[in-house]
Amino acid sequence: MTGIATFPRLPGRRVGASGGLTDRLLLSDVHLRRSGPADPVRHVAAESLVEHLARLGPRPLGGPGLVDLVQGSGLLGHGGAHVPAAVKWRALAAGDGPLTLVANAAESEPVAGKDGTLLRQRPHLVLDGLALAAEALGAQRAVVWLHGDDDGGRRAVRTALEERRRTGAREPVKIVSGPVHYLAGESSAVARGVLGGPALPSTRRPARGPHRPRTLVHNVETLARLALLARDRPPTSTRLLSVLGADRVVVEVEAATTFARLLAELGWDSRPQAVLLGGYGGLWAPWDRLADLPLAESALRSEGLTLGAGVVIPLAEGACGLRVTADLVRYLASMSARQCGPCAFGLPALADSARALAEGRGHDDLVQRLLDDAGLVEGRGACHHPDGATRLVASALATFEADVAAHVAGRACPARADHPLPGVDGAGTVPVAVRR
Amino acid sequence: MSRAPAGRLRLRVDPVACEGIGLCAHVADRVVALDRWGYPIVDGDLDAGAAVRAARRAVRACPRRALWLEPADQRR
Incomplete structure (x- = not known):
């Protein structure tokens, strides 16, 4: 493997630190195991309740004022879609059934680890946010939802809940372990899972009858930020990132930091050709376009x-972006819940075409077929899983345009290096997702 | 998202409930097309009375009750 940097200066130091003017979310940046739950290579002690209270003071009570605060602050969700929290809160008004508030810690992207890291390092900040939102919205239940294999995350929450109970806090929070598959963190799947149903995505259909149970799912980072907001702390100017080089790291970075500076500070010793943004269901962007862009979501959105x-996930020079993409589309196809026809049939079709292109079995029609199939699948699932795959394919065709031309023309693939990724390393080792 | 005129309807499909049986396209090919795997494509607001009538036929025909009509200005 060439050109894939190590991250020698981690853990324990901060990237792009600006002198502590605002609150930070993480206690320290960490090296994680290459795949699986967000267990750090070297243990970082969780912030205790005593330390938490010394840092931030007691938790205020959640009331109607918090609703206005969430509205006025423009707090965005941090689970990936960046939906304003206020939009979700307003949508609750459509019903009057019993409300379950969920802290969603089931991050499913194989490289992602920032939610698990936050939960392990600062469980009380997350639990504060959960309790505040539950109080403000009059929830009957509050739940922390985790992947079934996330023992470290579960331990962190259980320990923190015990600490809180010993101080007499009356917060009826339950820990619920979901399945391990890729879609177990999708919010409609979580909503069904915490109500006792299968944790599979579902379509939002017209409500049948009054008093139906309601569920509000917030990502754990969103709740941590809410906990700071409720204490009148200035909003953090940082972004939590999970970065994959030779190692997987989670870092907290000033959002104004550029991609070039991020990778330089992480010890990346050569220039990547492109970066996969957002994970396997994300999108490719060429390095030339990204290098000087800041990590702030608003800046990226405008591009x-x-x-x-x-x-x-930076892609080293020398690796074949099309081959990596073919592996990723196959992975996403295998992770479909196979509930919706366009996803169950469309993603394997996309994966086959992407594989044919990557192996130089392409012909002129193949690229068009990929685009046509992507267009056919886009927006037609109950959840956005198929949309992740179509966006990945479309961005790969644009980002690796020159490689596409070479592969279609039947010239030898210029790749000199493999680019192994967690969960898709080696052929045929992709875990099988749920079956219907 | 463009806002549709008040009162206009939209045909929706629940892709989880849908099994690709295809009766909807059979009785209402004006508003439902099938993709190459046999699943309905119901994009677009219904702009005329005949389209709405076709959509209602499709809703009634579905043995999986996977289709419904909703106001076109409703947030998805």
């Missing part, structure tokens, strides 16, 4: 880009 839930 038609997004970092989703903050996953950054």
